[in-house]
Amino acid sequence: MFEFIVSTLSPARSIPGRRQPIGFAGHRSLPAHRHVSAVLLIGSALLIQAKPSLCDEGQFPEFTWHGLLDLRYQHSDAAPGQLEQGLGKLREGGERDRWQINEAATTLQVRLDWDWMATATLKYAHRQSAPVDLTEAFLAYRPVGSAGWRLAGRLGMFFPPISLENVGTAWSSPYTLSSSSINAWVGEELRAFGGELRLDYQTEVGDRIGIFGAALANNDTAGLMLAWRGWSLHDFESTLNGRLRLPEGIGIPRLFPEQASTSQTFVEVDRRPGFYAGIAAERPQRYTLRAMYYDNNADPSGLSAGQYSWHTRFWSLGSKAELPWETTLISQAMIGRTTMGDLIGDLRAVDVGFWSASWLISRPLGEGRFSVRYERFGSDERDYLPQDRNGEHGQAWTVNYNLTFAQRHQVNFEFSSICSARPARLERGESIYQEETLWQVGYRLFF
Template sequence: MADLRFLHPSAGVSWLDRNLGKFRYLGEGDSNLLRVNEGAITVKSRLNWDWSAAVTAKYAAWQKVAVDITESFLLFRPAESPLRFSGRLGMFFPPVSMENEGTAWSSPYTLTSSAINTWIGEELRVFGGEAQASYRFDGGDRLGVFAAGYGNNDTAGALLAWRGFSLHDYEAVLNDRLPLPAGVGIQKIFPLQSPNTEPFVEVDGTPGFYVGATLERPALGKLRAVYYDNRGRTTAIENGQYAWHTRFGSVGLRLELPWNSLLIGQGLVGDTRMGAPEGGVFPVNVNFWACSFLLTKALNAHRLSVRHDRFGTSDDDLFPEDLNRETGHAWTVNYNYLFERSHQLNLEVSVINSDRDARLLLGEDPRQDQTLWQVAYRFFF
């Protein structure tokens, strides 16, 4: 996939510039931007009837390494049968998103990922194995369960606590370093913390896990529930990276509607904490939640999609000067046109209203409205 963008941001400074802006492309002096947003390639190889392998590599701005890996795994999937066992082994996304199922974890509906999927792409990746078992009933319904064990995801929660939710389409790669906000007191309160978070490092030597279940009915939809717990040992730190204990529950629904329409809903609630507790109170302790609803309709080669996001975090930790509370909501409207089977044009607008107390430390209004217009040409080959 090749992805070219023309962008018109309204105001603000991006979190990638160590600020608290909610979009990926919002920097000082930016007004109209023409960018090579992403270039990605997925190579799949069938090893035999049951085993296959897949590797996805990509280029995008801000990567530490110009071309790096987002996924690389072995897949075991035998032929279709009423009772089927399957699995994955390697580096891959946990099965949370109900939208990002396209090439290189892209979405066929919007350019900008939901708040939930943005965070999944930034901080979560499985380095381990996942086992699945499913049973197909006579009517075609299928019930499945799955579980996984993994490492190298100890810092998940750092961005969510100190920057908050964001909306964009950048997925972290294997060797990434993502910037933390400057000027909000992170390094003053936690002098051992690096100014960057490395999302895929092992800090505490403790494996995490997730479990879940799915229910599918042909021509109606899919329901999926996941519980995720990285089991981070919050007192561990290595090379400027703290281990965070992050856990959440997630529910997702895809519902087929009349007139070639689709409704996708996702919800997530959890908490993340870090440091040695004093009197049962952690240095950082953030509860978080988010939900989104996307309605999309296809008409031949045309598609119109509308999504509403709501998100928030609470702050219940040792340091009142570490301001991690926020609330927000967003609307994203996308029209895309697919022509000659491999070319796609997109027109999209995203509007975010967010209220984050930490902006006061930067001399900014904690409540901000930000808008991003995008025109994109995507070529799939």
């Protein structure tokens, strides 16, 4: 029966000649290169820091550099994570200590004229599949507008406007090291390759209300990690040529033999564009509200070069409020579904509903900033492969205290605790229920 399912799942839709490129394995076999790239990136970061980062020749283009170097000590007590091809909730699990260059990134902003700007972010990250690669690259158009109306647009590769926490250099968060489960997934699997338009009305007192929308491509595998691995806590953002390892021991190669051993995060499988659309409102220093609907419009039975297309759609809600006692409250919620495989009756091979919600409270404390985040997450499934178990539920706490010196040196102390139940762990001989913890000390340099 499985073979029957598999043969219907891996149809002739697979495009001949577009199989997994052999060279991809080379990404993992060149650690020395990765090291050299990291050193180069850090070296250039320090060089740039030594110079004034802003200059004006009086003419366009005007160049501005920013960047980030992130050194990390971690102690995890957790199940095998994403890099170990496990079902733990961290990127790297196990009971061990790690020292690492977590990330080095630089953002180049080129102001082409008064209204146009090009932005590109290059990043090295610990065990990133392509050692140095792009996380964002886009052309932005933002004229002043008239009588309060402002039209703005972006064209290129960029994050959909979901996270209200990742507002710092290279999509870092000023509140925590690990992103929330929602934002970790956004960083891992979501990127818009396309165009975005935004129309805002700004009142005299500075309030803004607007609508935005985008047409996008190359996001057909988004949803795979949510279905097969579930929600997780980390701060890894996939890059242009990114590939993510799949969990082992849960029968993916048996049930989906056409699936490549890694997921190519930003790929167009079925040549069907997706979209997102939403509304945004802001009263500066008081609140921000954002609601959007995303649909990658993927053909659930699409397959190309070992990559299935996952029809992923969700609602995202976010609010940020400045409360008394200088306290900031950021709430985010997401609910949606991801579907993959041919239709049998009214069911498909994978059809997973997912949801998550997080609440972060942050305020200055002493010389630093103290943040606490609580989140809950879950997923359920309604598909014809009960042996491919993708349901789960869990919750997590993250507590962070960071100190910033001279605007650019930031020391972070962070503790995360994640409790989750995922029946698929049984297949790996693990207990369904896992309690995982992560202690981190991070030094981040911003320039």
